[in-house]
Structures are given as structure tokens and as C-alpha cells.
Amino acid sequence: MQIAGKLEIEDLPRVCPLLSRAVNPAYGRHGRLAVTVAGVTFGGRRPVVIAGPCAVENRAQTLALAQAARAAGAAMLRGGAYKPRTSPHDFQGLGLDGLKILREAGDLTGLPVVTEVIDVRLVETVAQYADMLQIGSRSMQNYPLLVEAGRAGKPVLLKRGMAASLCEWLGAAEYIALEGNLQIVLCERGIRAHSAGEYSRFTLDLNVIPAVREAAFLPVIVDPSHATGISARVEPASRAALEAGSDGLIVEIALPQSACRPLCDAGQAISPATLSRITAFAERRTAAMESETDCVESELAAVGAESESAGARQ
Numbered sequence: 001m002q003i004a005g006k007l008e009i010e011d012l013p014r015v016c017p018l019l020s021r022a023v024n025p026a027y028g029r030h031g032r033l034a035v036t037v038a039g040v041t042f043g044g045r046r047p048v049v050i051a052g053p054c055a056v057e058n059r060a061q062t063l064a065l066a067q068a069a070r071a072a073g074a075a076m077l078r079g080g081a082y083k084p085r086t087s088p089h090d091f092q093g094l095g096l097d098g099l100k101i102l103r104e105a106g107d108l109t110g111l112p113v114v115t116e117v118i119d120v121r122l123v124e125t126v127a128q129y130a131d132m133l134q135i136g137s138r139s140m141q142n143y144p145l146l147v148e149a150g151r152a153g154k155p156v157l158l159k160r161g162m163a164a165s166l167c168e169w170l171g172a173a174e175y176i177a178l179e180g181n182l183q184i185v186l187c188e189r190g191i192r193a194h195s196a197g198e199y200s201r202f203t204l205d206l207n208v209i210p211a212v213r214e215a216a217f218l219p220v221i222v223d224p225s226h227a228t229g230i231s232a233r234v235e236p237a238s239r240a241a242l243e244a245g246s247d248g249l250i251v252e253i254a255l256p257q258s259a260c261r262p263l264c265d266a267g268q269a270i271s272p273a274t275l276s277r278i279t280a281f282a283e284r285r286t287a288a289m290e291s292e293t294d295c296v297e298s299e300l301a302a303v304g305a306e307s308e309s310a311g312a313r314q
Contacts, residue, residue, distance in 0.1 A: 052079040
């Protein structure tokens with residue numbers, strides 16, 4: 001019996017032929033597309049750490065956090081100028097003023113900027129200030145927005161919907177790719193499951209990282225802040241994500257000495273000191289993997305040379 005609308009992994013070549021590994025043999029079994037954002041590359045050997053406030057609340061806060069993020073080793077700056085909140089009475093962001101502050105902070109620190117766009121009417125405006133457009137979890141299936149983001153000419157960070165399957169997630173990415181924009185980075189940010197909300201904000205699905213890599217050739221990063229919802233759990237979740245093969249992280253930070261708590265998601269924001277430990281772990285892991293790769297390549301070269309020598313003697 002065929003259930004209408006139900007998708008299986010086997011359907012991906014049909015659902016997303018532009019992004020499916022099976023339909024694009026040039027990438028082979030393990031090759032990936034490198035996505036570059038103002039000199040920062042996703043999908044290379046080094047994971048990319050993006051950090052910043054959940055929301056741009058004022059100029060002083062954002063500039064201070066941007067400088068702290070850079071000092072702690074982050075490669076990109078995040079921050080929300082437009083915030084889709086559950087209640088319309090909650091802080092919705094500073095809008096255009098927030099974009100200007102974020103751009104100033106990026107220029108001051110030399111960090112490329114990624115920020116969320118929540119409305120098709122805002123795509124052009126956000127693209128004027130951001131180096132990368134973020135499509136949030138709540139907007140993953142806003143197909144007109146995906147189309148406009150794809151047309152904007154900027155790399156896109158596409159977060160997984162909080163209840164989205166892998167097929168639905170990659171199908172959303174295909175909407176962007178159809179506009180001629182393959183510069184897409186996927187972001188796992190936790191899904192609603194049986195335990196979600198009991199001891200963490202969402203369930204961080206690290207199993208999806210190798211699944212994405214098998215199905216498609218796009219880079220994939222992890223958002224441990226939204227997944228855990230608890231600052232003390234962000235660091236171990238970040239380490240786990242990197243060990244699982246994530247191409248990077250996007251985390252929220254706050255200054256512990258600040259007199260004012262962040263207006264958005266204060267409980268999941270980590271300190272710059274914690275961010276420093278996360279970036280240091282990422283560097284150590286990268287160095288260890290590169291050393292291991294060099295050793296394997298040296299051994300293979302030695303075996304090849306020995307084989308050639310033996311063949312010549314015969």
C-alpha cells in the first residue's frame with residue numbers, strides 16, 4: 001500500500017536530484033561540496049565555529065560579544081536582527097537597526113556575518129548586510145522564502161525543522177539549489193522526540209550527520225545551543241558533534257559579567273571561556289585527524305613503492 005506523501009531514503013534521487021549523491025557521481029562516495037563564506041570554508045578539513053548573541057539587543061552588547069567571539073577562536077559571527085518568537089509579546093529583534101549593528105560588528109572584527117531571514121519581503125534587505133542567510137527551523141518549509149533566499153546570491157545556512165525527516169530537510173535544500181545556488185550548509189539543531197523537553201530542549205540527532213553525508217554532498221554543522229537549551233550541556237554536545245563528523249558548530253554566547261540577561265534564550269548561552277575550550281577542542285581534533293591521515297598516506301606510499309620495486313626485480 002502506497003501512503004500519499006510518504007518519502008523514503010530511496011526517493012531522494014527524485015526529490016533532490018541536484019543534491020543527491022546518487023545522481024551526482026562526480027562527488028563519489030565521500031566527496032563534498034566546499035561552501036565558502038567571505039573566506040571561511042565549510043566542508044574542508046577544519047570545522048567552522050560560528051558564535052554570537054541569540055539576538056542583537058544593542059550596539060554595545062553586540063560589539064563586545066563579536067570581539068569575545070573572535071578572541072575565543074570563532075570564525076564567523078551570528079546574531080538575530082529579526083526573531084520569530086512563540087509569543088508576539090516577546091522581543092522580536094531590532095530589525096534594520098540590528099542588521100546595521102551586526103554588520104558593524106562583523107567589519108570591526110573581520111568575522112563574516114550570518115543572520116536569519118524570516119520573510120520573503122526581507123530577503124533583499126538582509127542580503128545587503130549579511131554574508132550568509134540563515135533559514136531557521138520554523139521556516140524550513142516556507143518554500144517561497146527558500147526560493148527567494150536561493151535567488152539572493154548569498155550562501156544559505158538551512159536549519160532542520162524541529163520535526164523534519166531527512167528527506168524533508170534535503171527537499172527544502174533542493175528549493176534553494178533549483179535557483180542556481182548550491183552554496184548551502186545544512187544545520188542539525190535538535191528535533192522533537194519522546195524525551196524532548198524533559199531534560200533538554202530538543203533531542204540532538206547526531207545520527208543524521210553520517211546519513212546526510214551518505215545521501216548528499218552538502219556540508220552539515222550542528223547547533224548545540226538550541227538542541228540542549230542548557231548552557232552547561234552545550235560544550236559536551238559540541239564535542240560529540242565534532243566527533244560525529246560535523247563540519248562545524250553554531251553556538252550562542254553571552255558575557256557572564258553583564259548586568260542584563262539576554263532577552264532571548266538566556267539559559268543556553270555559554271561564556272566566551274567555554275567557547276574557547278570548544279574551539280581548542282576542535283583544533284586538537286583537526287590536528288590529530290590530519291596527523292592520522294598523513295600517517296596512512298605515508299604507509300600507502302611506502303607499500304606502493306615496495307610493490308613497484310618488487311615488480312621491477314621480477
